[in-house]
Amino acid sequence: MAPAIPPTMDRPHFIGIGGAGMSGIAKILAQRGARVAGSDARESPTAEALRAHGATVHIGHDAAHLTPDTTAVVVSSAIRADNPELAAARAAGIPVVHRSDALAALMDGLRPIAVAGTHGKTTTTSMLGVALRTLGLSPSYAIGGDLDEPGSNAENGAGEFFVAEADESDRSFHTYAPEVAIILNVELDHHANYASMDEIYESFEIFTRRITPGGTLVLAADQDGARELRGRLAPELAVTTYGEAADADVRVLSITPRGLTSEVTVLLDGEELAFTVSVPGRHYALNAVAALAAGAAAGIPAAELAAALGSYTGVKRRLQLKGSAAGVQVIDSYAHHPTEMTADLEAMRAAVGDEGRILVLFQPHLFSRTQELGREMGEALALADASVVLDIYPAREDPVPGVTSALIVDAARAAGADVTPVLAKEAAPGVLAAMAKPGDLVLTMGAGDVTDLGPGILTALEA
Structure with missing residues (x-):
């Protein structure tokens, strides 16, 4: 049974509801029974998919879209301060909630797995979500892209896991408290928010401190930034590394391209596991290994999860x-x-x-x-x-x-x-x-x- 909806999120209004991150949160809230409304700059298949879940979606931004019973206005970092709906919410004293805080509230009471890194977050989150679904674990998930149709970027599952993309671009991933966290890579990006690699490392280090006691960080063993980050982490943090490096805990033995797929063999806990990744490229194969390591850290049988990862067939874009x-x-x-x-x-x-x-x-x-x-x-x-x-x-x-x-x-x-x-x-x-x-x-x-x-x-x- 899904956790209860926080009172402030009972009748939320999303500014930019059609965005990849915002629409997923809106969908899950609608599936949990909230009366969801929102606005977006233009009509889209995502807007139509949200309406199919009972959400009210306005096209264009207007203060009149807020109603007297609106309990919160949800925004992302992309919403400017002069947005008329945001200005009206502040003038009326309606709580303004950042997208990351809304997502964090949805994870309460569940077992969160958060996927972070400069590249590969959407793919890895999708792979893990699809694999857990294939295993019948009915996860909740929120990702930054559609799996197979508009609006398939999120789902309110009946199981105990919540798999979420953790965005570092505006430091909003500091809001989450995952049981298992993945960091795929650490590079300088989002130059409007980070002035140096030191700021990037500090931000990812803060994210790792949010891992719940007894939890695990899954970290790339091959990527320079990830290896540098490991040297900065608290020694008591449980870390599982993955990759082709000889010292990786989940070691990749081979990645064999097969046209638009790859065959992957890994060594995990002394046992060889082979599985298919149904998208091309070594980087996507390594994303799948990260998903495997995270699932194993959460107690899911590795052999079953490896087979289930083959059911992932890609995410749009x-x-x-x-x-x-x-x-x-x-x-x-x-x-x-x-x-x-x-x-x-x-x-x-x-x-x-x-x-x-x-x-x-x-x-x-x-x-x-x-x-x-x-x-x-x-x-x-x-x-x-x-x-x-x-x-x-x-x-x-x-x-x-x-x-x-x-x-x-x-x-x-x-x-x-x-x-x-x-x-x-x-x-x-x-x-x-x-x-x-x-x-x-x-x-x-x-x-x-x-x-x-x-x-x-x-x-x-x-x-």
Whole structure:
């Protein structure tokens, strides 16, 4: 039986209810019986999915959307102080609750497993949630992407586990108190909130202090930032490491690519376990091993969990096949940090073989990230056979003088890449279709709305 709804969350109003993190919390509250309402900037399949669960979803932001019986207004760090609904809530004395506090309240009374790291959180959370569901454990989960349909990013399960993505971008993961925590990697990102790696390490260290007494941290053994973090942790914290390193507690013995899947063999507690990961790439295989280590730390039989991990078939925007036309595959990637870009491009290189080419349509995400990492993004694009680069997707940020996607284009060309800037987004599908030939793979890449261009590319290929 699900824990009771906190009184302040009985009739919540979500500003930006269609967002990946917000919509999941709204869905779980609706499934627990709360009268959920909210607003979003535009209509979406996620909004429709929430309405199917009984939520009231307004399009556009207006103070009139708040009702006299609204018990709380839920916001994320992306909501600006001058939002009319937020301003009205404060003027009326309605409690304003950060998204992370709302999610933490949903975990109360359950056994939380929180997945953190600079990259791979959504995939790893999804893998573990799907595997626990396959085992009949009926977990609750909240992830940053849809599994198979709009609104499938969260579920209020009947079991004791709650698997959640723990976001470090605004330090909101300090709110959670997990029984098991995963840290996949530690790198510098989110430059608007972190000025240095020392600040990043400090933030992750605070997160580890939130692990409940007797709990476990699952930590990458191979990644430099994770290894540095381990040296800063409290000695009494129980740590299980995973990876290919010889000293890993859950040691990866082999990762064998099989087209768009991988075969993985690990050594855990002296026993070899082999299982299939139904998505391509070494980084996704390692995400699955992290999920396996976390489940084992929570007491789930490792052999059963390993087999169940094979039931995971992907999450939208994480190397998701959008379709094929004229002998060309179109795949969508959420990668927006150079490390993620490199990993996905290497995975696609292994999948496409010797004959085909990889063509990338890349949309930079955030001015601050481009300013700090534009050169590395350009260097990552050199792994493709050819790339098209769009304007920066601003998301929550205002423009920064002198920061444009030209920084990435110049760096890519300096690294020897074949790259074409296309400022008019609507022209990009035709440009990619003209470049592609049978056997090629087109990768739409970025965390913004570049994903919307996949169908247009397929249509242009068929023309």
